[in-house]
Amino acid sequence: MKKLSKLYNFLVFAFLYAPIVVMIVYSFNGIKSRSVFSGFSFQWYQELFNDEVIMNSLYVSLLLAVLAAIISTVIGTLAAVGINAMGGIKKKAMLAVNNIPMVNPEIVTAVSMMILFVFVISKFNSMEMGFGTLLISHVTFCIPYVTLEVLPKIRGMDANIYNAALDLGCPPAKAFLKVVLPQIKPGIVTGMIMAFTLSLDDFIISYFNSGSAVQTLSVTIYSMTKKPYSPKINALSTLLFATILILLIIINVRQSRGDAKKKGAKR
Amino acid sequence: MKKALSFIITAVMILSLSVCAFAEEKVTLNVYNWGEYIDQEVIELFEAEYPDITVNYTTYDSNESMYSKMISGAASYDVVIPSDYMVSKLINEDLIYELDFDNIPNYRYIGEAYKNQAHDPENKYSVPYLWGTVVVMYNSAYVDEADVENQSLDLLWNEKYAGKILMFDNPRDAFCLALLKLGYSMNSETHSEWDEAAVLLSEQKPLVQAYVMDAIFDKMESEEAWIAPYYAGDAYYIADGNPNIKYYIPSEGTNMFMDSMCILNTSEHKTEAELFINFMCDPEISRMNAEAVGYSTPNTETLKMLDEELIGNDILYPSTEFLIENTDVFKNLSQSTQILQSNLWTSLKIEESAESSALDWIDIFCIGIVAIGITSAVYFGIRSKKRKKLWKS
Amino acid sequence: MNKLSSRTRQALTAPFSVWMAIFVLVPIGLVVYYALTDATGGFTLSNLASIWEYRSTYLVSIELALVATVICLIMAYPLAYSISRMKAHSQSTMVLLVMLPMWMNFLIRTYAWMTILEDTGLINTFIKSVLSLVGYEFEGFSMINTNGAIVLGMVYNFLPYMILPIYTVLTKIDHSIIEAARDLGANGFHIFTKVLLPQSIPGIISGITMVFVPAVSTFVISKLLGGGMTYLIGDVIENYFLGNTGEVNYNVGAALSLVLMILILISSGIMNHFDKDVEPDGGAKK
Numbered sequence: 032m033k034k035l036s037k038l039y040n041f042l043v044f045a046f047l048y049a050p051i052v053v054m055i056v057y058s059f060n061g062i063k064s065r066s067v068f069s070g071f072s073f074q075w076y077q078e079l080f081n082d083e084v085i086m087n088s089l090y091v092s093l094l095l096a097v098l099a100a101i102i103s104t105v106i107g108t109l110a111a112v113g114i115n116a117m118g119g120i121k122k123k124a125m126l127a128v129n130n131i132p133m134v135n136p137e138i139v140t141a142v143s144m145m146i147l148f149v150f151v152i153s154k155f156n157s158m159e160m161g162f163g164t165l166l167i168s169h170v171t172f173c174i175p176y177v178t179l180e181v182l183p184k185i186r187g188m189d190a191n192i193y194n195a196a197l198d199l200g201c202p203p204a205k206a207f208l209k210v211v212l213p214q215i216k217p218g219i220v221t222g223m224i225m226a227f228t229l230s231l232d233d234f235i236i237s238y239f240n241s242g243s244a245v246q247t248l249s250v251t252i253y254s255m256t257k258k259p260y261s262p263k264i265n266a267l268s269t270l271l272f273a274t275i276l277i278l279l280i281i282i283n284v285r286q287s288r289g290d291a292k293k294k295g296a297k298r
Numbered sequence: 299m300k301k302a303l304s305f306i307i308t309a310v311m312i313l314s315l316s317v318c319a320f321a322e323e324k325v326t327l328n329v330y331n332w333g334e335y336i337d338q339e340v341i342e343l344f345e346a347e348y349p350d351i352t353v354n355y356t357t358y359d360s361n362e363s364m365y366s367k368m369i370s371g372a373a374s375y376d377v378v379i380p381s382d383y384m385v386s387k388l389i390n391e392d393l394i395y396e397l398d399f400d401n402i403p404n405y406r407y408i409g410e411a412y413k414n415q416a417h418d419p420e421n422k423y424s425v426p427y428l429w430g431t432v433v434v435m436y437n438s439a440y441v442d443e444a445d446v447e448n449q450s451l452d453l454l455w456n457e458k459y460a461g462k463i464l465m466f467d468n469p470r471d472a473f474c475l476a477l478l479k480l481g482y483s484m485n486s487e488t489h490s491e492w493d494e495a496a497v498l499l500s501e502q503k504p505l506v507q508a509y510v511m512d513a514i515f516d517k518m519e520s521e522e523a524w525i526a527p528y529y530a531g532d533a534y535y536i537a538d539g540n541p542n543i544k545y546y547i548p549s550e551g552t553n554m555f556m557d558s559m560c561i562l563n564t565s566e567h568k569t570e571a572e573l574f575i576n577f578m579c580d581p582e583i584s585r586m587n588a589e590a591v592g593y594s595t596p597n598t599e600t601l602k603m604l605d606e607e608l609i610g611n612d613i614l615y616p617s618t619e620f621l622i623e624n625t626d627v628f629k630n631l632s633q634s635t636q637i638l639q640s641n642l643w644t645s646l647k648i649e650e651s652a653e654s655s656a657l658d659w660i661d662i663f664c665i666g667i668v669a670i671g672i673t674s675a676v677y678f679g680i681r682s683k684k685r686k687k688l689w690k691s
Numbered sequence: 692m693n694k695l696s697s698r699t700r701q702a703l704t705a706p707f708s709v710w711m712a713i714f715v716l717v718p719i720g721l722v723v724y725y726a727l728t729d730a731t732g733g734f735t736l737s738n739l740a741s742i743w744e745y746r747s748t749y750l751v752s753i754e755l756a757l758v759a760t761v762i763c764l765i766m767a768y769p770l771a772y773s774i775s776r777m778k779a780h781s782q783s784t785m786v787l788l789v790m791l792p793m794w795m796n797f798l799i800r801t802y803a804w805m806t807i808l809e810d811t812g813l814i815n816t817f818i819k820s821v822l823s824l825v826g827y828e829f830e831g832f833s834m835i836n837t838n839g840a841i842v843l844g845m846v847y848n849f850l851p852y853m854i855l856p857i858y859t860v861l862t863k864i865d866h867s868i869i870e871a872a873r874d875l876g877a878n879g880f881h882i883f884t885k886v887l888l889p890q891s892i893p894g895i896i897s898g899i900t901m902v903f904v905p906a907v908s909t910f911v912i913s914k915l916l917g918g919g920m921t922y923l924i925g926d927v928i929e930n931y932f933l934g935n936t937g938e939v940n941y942n943v944g945a946a947l948s949l950v951l952m953i954l955i956l957i958s959s960g961i962m963n964h965f966d967k968d969v970e971p972d973g974g975a976k977k
Binding site for chain 1: 328330332333334335338339341342354355356357358359360364367368370375511512513515516517519520522529532539591
């Protein structure tokens with residue numbers, strides 16, 4: 032029976048990873064093609080690092096994802112703490128607002144923010160579309176996910192410890208940092224990773240809100256419409272994939288070693 | 299594991315911030331161009347030649363999205379390289395500067411035949427970058443000689459090749475072919491002519507395998523499709539990869555496109571922008587770009603440096619007389635025609651097409667999924683039975 | 692907890708409230724405003740009326756997104772279940788493996804599907820060469836440029852969004868309940884329908900939302916995998932805002948978005964109807 036379950040998992044993962052395998056294979060293609068494979072070569076890897084447009088947009092994408100993750104984590108976590116202290120209609124209203132960017136189709140979020148930015152720009156003529164607008168839009172669609180990850184953790188938290196800390200004369204801010212934060216940390220970290228992933232994976236919202244002076248990797252790839260996109264992008268993605276995979280393996284090995292040690296110590 | 303991930307994220311951030319810190323105070327020149335439409339070494343060379351200028355090079359996917367981002371975002375970019383009709387639109391709406399040709403001495407290299415085109419009749423606003431024509435490609439291994447003998451656009455409507463024909467996924471180019479086939483001007487302002495063209499396109503739809511742009515390269519090369527219209531330089535490139543592929547300029551005439559460099563009048567660095575345009579017209583630089591992109595160059599000096607084979611190619615470099623007689627350049631359409639074009643194109647896309655394939659594989663997919671569903675139900679069943687046994691024992 | 696601290700804690704929502712008001716509520720207000728006005732700013736219903744001609748586009752978009760959502764659900768549930776039964780540390784590895792593909796650019800992954808699905812693509816080449824070994828001439832499946840390919844693209848891109856929430860609720864289920872049910876003689880099917888399924892409803896619902904919503908509004912997948920043969924509603928909205936077909940019209944675009952938003956609101960309202968026992972934030976009731 033275990034075998035069937037394993038087979039099923041394998042099939043789903045095969046489905047998830049099939050395009051990635053294709054992407055990796057074609058990054059070694061000798062010619063600039065997505066459909067014909069001809070000869071093995073490293074040329075795209077060599078050319079990748081000279082391609083300023085791709086490297087710049089990678090940099091923008093990563094910086095954007097990191098900043099969006101951090102800002103939305105801070106705002107979302109604070110909000111979760113506050114919402115948890117609320118009750119009744121207030122809480123319901125907050126949660127409803129929080130749900131809007133999640134329930135709203137991405138393209139509606141994208142165009143509604145674009146309308147806002149265009150409106151502000153045309154009225155005040157002081158701002159321009161660029162990294163700022165990108166960051167704002169990414170933070171906006173990341174916040175709800177963080178809030179929803181953190182909220183259950185706060186609810187499940189033992190409030191007595193926090194109260195005890197207060198009773199023992201600990202100032203509330205310190206009590207929050209020392210008592211509450213460690214307890215809800217798993218939720219915060221998951222929320223942050225979620226936000227990072229969403230931001231990195233996004234195309235639609237970036238496409239509408241990036242303006243022209245700054246562009247993320249997806250926008251760069253999408254702009255290659257007259258000409259086919261270059262396998263350099265495959266090479267880049269392969270490198271990213273390999274880096275993440277190696278890191279995961281290292282962490283995994285270290286963790287299982289740690290587990291083994293713990294077991295040993297117990298004996 | 300999560301700890302380590304957050305560590306990675308922090309590391310990335312520190313790294314990226316440190317890169318930021320290196321940015322010095324220089325003039326930043328924003329250049330906005332089509333994707334994959336330059337030899338990027340050119341930018342480095344420019345920055346090496348003018349150390350005070352940094353180029354921020356970004357790319358767009360269509361003239362229209364460039365335009366709408368420009369009017370909506372008011373971003374301060376300096377040099378843009380749109381196509382002909384978009385240049386005339388920018389001129390009409392007073393969005394680009396008149397150039398100071400004293401700062402662009404290399405303009406003298408641009409061939410007379412390419413100056414003063416319809417979109418910029420006195421050539422005050424733009425400098426030609428690259429040009430080309432629209433051709434019809436076909437795969438000679440599958441397409442009969444007889445069908446291409448008259449070198450006509452009819453090939454794109456030939457029912458014999460249903461499902462193997464690709465079409466432009468871009469209303470301006472697609473309608474251009476339909477209008478030409480009907481014998482009308484590609485810049486027609488007569489709405490009944492556009493309606494006729496739309497009928498023609500919807501007749502073609504059942505024969506079309508896909509409406510695509512960049513995917514034409516891969517689909518033609520791998521022989522996924524046999525017939526497609528595209529730009530001459532690209533046809534040359536594709537034929538280079540697959541010798542079965544041949545191409546011709548349709549006898550009905552064709553579109554000559556010309557992408558030109560302009561400076562937006564929101565630019566605060568007009569002089570630097572002109573330096574950039576001048577640099578791009580340098581024969582050697584222009585050669586690098588022409589070779590990287592594969593389109594025809596308007597630069598007479600560059601022409602002398604190119605491969606004999608390229609210049610000798612009648613389709614990449616037709617004679618001037620031929621161009622005048624057989625090609626036309628896009629003009630900016632009137633507002634009402636643009637809206638008509640948009641509506642007609644959208645209805646073409648949303649109309650119900652008779653499914654050409656008898657086997658709708660969505661059904662197969664659903665059956666597969668149901669099968670998986672049953673399997674997993676069985677899995678749960680057996681699994682729990684086994685558990686029960688264990689429990690009892 | 693004392694009252695004062697509760698109030699200070701409530702004040703922590705200030706940045707959130709301000710942010711969401713400016714960047715969520717105001718933009719939606721603007722969408723409504725644009726949808727109900729014409730180019731000169733006067734009130735009009737003509738934008739909304741013009742949407743009638745796109746009814747089939749809405750239908751196709753919703754239909755494809757629904758099919759994709761159902762497929763995602765069926766595919767995701769068993770996987771999420773089996774992950775939730777693994778050892779704690781393999782669980783986190785598996786979850787990261789589910790998320791990892793999303794870190795690769797989604798356009799690239801979609802392009803890779805083109806390579807796989809085309810008539811001369813990997814699947815067909817493989818099947819043809821295998822069948823030609825046994826001397827059978829095979830025409831090949833036509834998979835690319837169909838609605839099926841669009842659905843596949845949606846399933847592929849949004850599957851992780853279904854797996855993760857279901858997995859999260861499944862880990863919270865107390866296994867002693869399942870054991871108890873088993874002791875009381877419930878078979879696998881009953882345990883699934885009476886114990887597992889009801890408890891995992893919140894996860895299923897947030898999974899459905901997270902898959903259906905992006906699927907219904909996508910516009911790139913239809914271009915790449917659908918061969919540009921059909922417009923989904925996302926394509927139409929994109930064109931009205933960026934003018935790729937020659938006309939920029941924020942008003943009609945806003946009206947289209949507004950209707951899409953309302954349709955989604957209605958359907959999520961219906962869905963939440965099934966989920967009365969659950970707190971509105973999607974977490975399981977404690």
